[in-house]
Amino acid sequence: MRDATHCTIHPAVDLTEFSSLTVPTYRASTIVFEDAEAYATRGERDLDSYMYGLYGTPTTKTLEAQITKLENGVRSVIVPSGQAGATIVFLSVLLPGETVLIPDSVYPPVLDFCVNYLQPRGIYHKIYQPDGTGIEDLIDPSVKLIWTETPGSTTMEFQDLWAIAALGKKYGILTGADNTWATPLHLKPLDLGIDFSMQALSKYAGGHSDLLLGSICVNDLELRKKLRDTMRMLGIGVSPDEVALVLRGIETMAVRLAHVEQVARNLAEELASRPDVGLVLHPALADFPQHALWKRDFSGASGVFSVVLTKSQEGNLEDGLNQLKVIAIGASWGGTRSLIAPMSVKKGRKFAKPEHQRTILRINVGLEDQEDLRSDLKTLFDILSR
Numbered sequence: 001m002r003d004a005t006h007c008t009i010h011p012a013v014d015l016t017e018f019s020s021l022t023v024p025t026y027r028a029s030t031i032v033f034e035d036a037e038a039y040a041t042r043g044e045r046d047l048d049s050y051m052y053g054l055y056g057t058p059t060t061k062t063l064e065a066q067i068t069k070l071e072n073g074v075r076s077v078i079v080p081s082g083q084a085g086a087t088i089v090f091l092s093v094l095l096p097g098e099t100v101l102i103p104d105s106v107y108p109p110v111l112d113f114c115v116n117y118l119q120p121r122g123i124y125h126k127i128y129q130p131d132g133t134g135i136e137d138l139i140d141p142s143v144k145l146i147w148t149e150t151p152g153s154t155t156m157e158f159q160d161l162w163a164i165a166a167l168g169k170k171y172g173i174l175t176g177a178d179n180t181w182a183t184p185l186h187l188k189p190l191d192l193g194i195d196f197s198m199q200a201l202s203k204y205a206g207g208h209s210d211l212l213l214g215s216i217c218v219n220d221l222e223l224r225k226k227l228r229d230t231m232r233m234l235g236i237g238v239s240p241d242e243v244a245l246v247l248r249g250i251e252t253m254a255v256r257l258a259h260v261e262q263v264a265r266n267l268a269e270e271l272a273s274r275p276d277v278g279l280v281l282h283p284a285l286a287d288f289p290q291h292a293l294w295k296r297d298f299s300g301a302s303g304v305f306s307v308v309l310t311k312s313q314e315g316n317l318e319d320g321l322n323q324l325k326v327i328a329i330g331a332s333w334g335g336t337r338s339l340i341a342p343m344s345v346k347k348g349r350k351f352a353k354p355e356h357q358r359t360i361l362r363i364n365v366g367l368e369d370q371e372d373l374r375s376d377l378k379t380l381f382d383i384l385s386r
């Protein structure tokens with residue numbers, strides 16, 4: 001063979017005695033076949049083997065298997081974002097004329113998808129109360145999926161996943177959970193009878209605010225096939241480089257979560273003890289309305305909680321936020337930096353509670369020193385209450 005050929009073919013090297021603790025990043029579009037017969041029969045390969053880079057490489061499969069283990073499921077798929085995790089479940093399950101039930105407190109882009117993408121295509125949604133009250137009354141023969149997100153975005157309501165999974169079984173309706181807040185380290189929705197457990201890996205699994213990915217785990221190979229069919233036909237796959245970042249991030253997830261849980265609890269308790277601070281929404285606080293439900297189903301809390309401002313505090317919000325030294329202003333969560341995001345749920349909610357009508361600060365606790373965070377929050381709330 002001549003040089004141009006040598007340029008294109010990598011020499012094989014001996015891998016015996018090479019053993020590392022990391023997962024190689026396998027990049028591929030084309031996957032080549034051993035012989036003519038392997039190529040001719042490639043269509044018979046099952047979903048756990050390899051056919052084309054879009055459907056996964058050993059790097060993707062490693063993360064799938066790791067998510068499956070943590071979620072205590074049977075198979076997982078990795079998708080480009082948490083939002084794609086929700087939309088791919090919906091598109092895999094719902095046909096025109098059918099309906100999905102979503103909580104009023106759902107991650108807002110999921111509502112947007114229901115209203116502006118599914119509805120014009122004849123797929124409908126109905127909104128249930130954030131704490132899950134009244135779901136059964138919304139069930140009719142068109143309902144094929146109940147989507148849950150516990151706790152709810154910003155307002156932190158918890159849903160009874162056992163009861164919702166049981167309703168699903170009673171009426172033959174599939175159920176799904178957005179498990180991003182708790183992560184499978186604190187909640188295993190499939191163990192409670194939920195059919196799809198989705199998480200935005202962009203948050204705690206990635207852990208460094210530098211990537212977007214999502215995962216969906218199921219207990220049933222038929223559901224995995226539905227997800228994979230949807231992804232194949234829409235041409236949805238993920239980059240092994242992003243997957244490799246999650247494989248790195250997930251190694252420290254348990255330690256990071258344990259740390260942010262403790263610090264977030266300390267800060268939430270401290271804020272709740274200040275007479276000038278409004279409602280603190282953190283499920284570990286004994287007077288949190290759904291404290292008992294959280295304790296029953298979750299093994300812990302993560303580092304995200306909310307504080308509802310009082311009317312008079314709203315006026316000083318800009319001043320207060322601009323004085324933050326450590327905590328950055330921004331949405332999202334799960335990275336090493338603490339974040340604060342002022343939210344308003346006034347618009348876009350159907351069952352808005354009077355106590356949620358004011359500005360809500362969503363706080364993500366990161367990995368900075370607790371005393372620095374405490375002093376930043378003290379400065380903030382001192383200014384807010386001025």
Ligand SMILES: *Cc1c(COP(=O)(O)O)cnc(C)c1O
Binds near residue numbers: 080081149200213
């Ligand atoms: C961030 C988030 C999502 C979306 O994840 P992306 O990867 O940013 O698309 C979905 N649900 C919840 C609860 C989230 O926090």
